[in-house]
Amino acid sequence: MELLEKLTILSDAAKYDAACTSSGVRRGYREGYVGNTSSSVAGCCHTFSADGRCVTLLKVLLTNRCVYDCKYCINRRSNDTKRAAFTPEELAELTIGFYRRNYIEGLFLSSGVLRSPDYTTELMIRALRILRETYRFNGYIHAKAIPGTSPELVERLGFLADRLSVNIELPSETGLKLLAPDKTKGAILAPMKQIQTRAVQGKEELAKYRHAPKFAPAGQSTQMIVGATQDSDLHILRLTQGLYDHYRLKRVFYSAYVPVVENTLLPSIDTKPPLLREHRLYQADWLLRFYGFRAEELLDEQTPDFNPLVDPKCSWALAHLDFFPVEINTADYETLLRVPGIGVVSAKRILVSRRAGHLQVEDLRKLGVVMKRAQYFLTCRGRMAEGLHFTPDSLLRNLVAAEQPALPGSEMEQLTLFGA
């Protein structure tokens, strides 16, 4: 098979993996090497695939052959699809060739399970070693650690890649048993724990020895499929919180399930991917990571899913009207972050600006506050925005109206779908 044909098959097969960003690590120019991982690298090619995902890296599978049979996956062994596999040499040569032509800034390498997780990981390691050692490639590499791979191989992979990820895929054990019977919760969490422990150890070694090799310096991430199972947003968010708390993940990615197969255990092939739900989970994830929210504050057993009409922070504010209004001139940073329309940057600007004198409502827009949301929840020296009249019911309507123009077309369509 021609290399180009392999590339077409294996890059297309990789598009369902959302856990792909190049952020989180800096490694400057090195004498005798090519590439670096700073965002200003000249060879960086930022582009978006048709479904809106960022594909700044060469995103490809080593092979789409797989001995596993995950029901939701196009590469499962029982699916009749065209198969291909790169040799490690081909993959390394392709990556460095693309890099030199300025097509890409790095590599995102995943794979189906060829023979066994160990066999596949050994091939991945070989490809990465050629890239790093023969071609002296110093750019960004994100590699998948396949559940079930032995710890020695995960360790070797971590010394070659900048970021590792172990995909959870399905948010519950029941979902795994039903749809991915070859995988277990234990086999997924074990490498995650290993990566976390090894990364901590690596940092300690670096503190002692300046030239100690770096283990996955950009940390680890994972991906969860949303909408393939009945798991609620609350369940997904609790799991996310646990992963951030206990495994120190850098990112959890959510991937709206794209039906690629007709199976009674899965949503019908005509079902649209739940993009709006994915969007709400990303917004909530942001609240967990940067705004000090906890999963159980945003959702509970009575309301286990996000309101599709307003973002999670507005939903929280509407359910906690007794917390408001917040006085801009005296509230602390954490309280400011709870106000819809105030973000991390604008909260910091407010803290700095008010040192010079009391802030008025008119000043807030200049500080980056999104007043169409924030105005209902704050006061400046005890005053709300001029001429503002609302009731709890009209407040919801106003917030929905404030949000709608920000939603992309496909999400607007889905909004109608959810409303129905």
Ligand code: SF4
């Ligand atoms: S192990 Fe990965 S590639 Fe193989 S069927 Fe499952 S999800 Fe697909």
